[in-house]
Amino acid sequence: QVQLVESGGRLVQAGGSLRLSCAASGRTFSSYGVGWFRQVLGREREFVAAITQSGGSTYYADSVKGRFTISRDNTENSVFLQMNYLKPEDTAVYYCAARQAKTLATTQGLYGYWGQGTQVTVSS
Secondary structure, three states: OOOEEEEOOOEEEOOOOEEEEEEEOOOOHHHOEEEEEEEOOOOOOEEEEEEOOOOOOEEEOOOOOOOEEEEEEOOOOEEEEEEOOOOHHHOEEEEEEEEOOOOOOOOHHHOOEEOOOEEEEEEO
16 A cells, blocks of 8 residues: 655746655665646546656646656656646646556556655646
8 A cells, every 4th residue: 555645736826846755665666656636626637647657658748748748767766747838727736646557557556555646736
């Protein structure tokens, strides 16, 4: 089992950058694939990015491709989401999620572990 805690969300101006962190408990974090999702109040939670257990493969939603980068440091039990060129439409609560599988996944139902979320607000 793994517990996840996100951090790094705050208010930022459009065009700016943020780095979100997802800290995981447990000694087997390297066996979990991780995804980032985001949700705006009243809307469905949507996929943002995913990374495999080793970090060797990543996948991004079209809306963030070229602007966001997902990475991980298994020695620190952490996954990161570097967000550049932020837009007001990136405003949301960002969640990290984990699954014990080798493949990438974009569907939230495939992830069994979730953090509590961190708020990102991008002002225009």
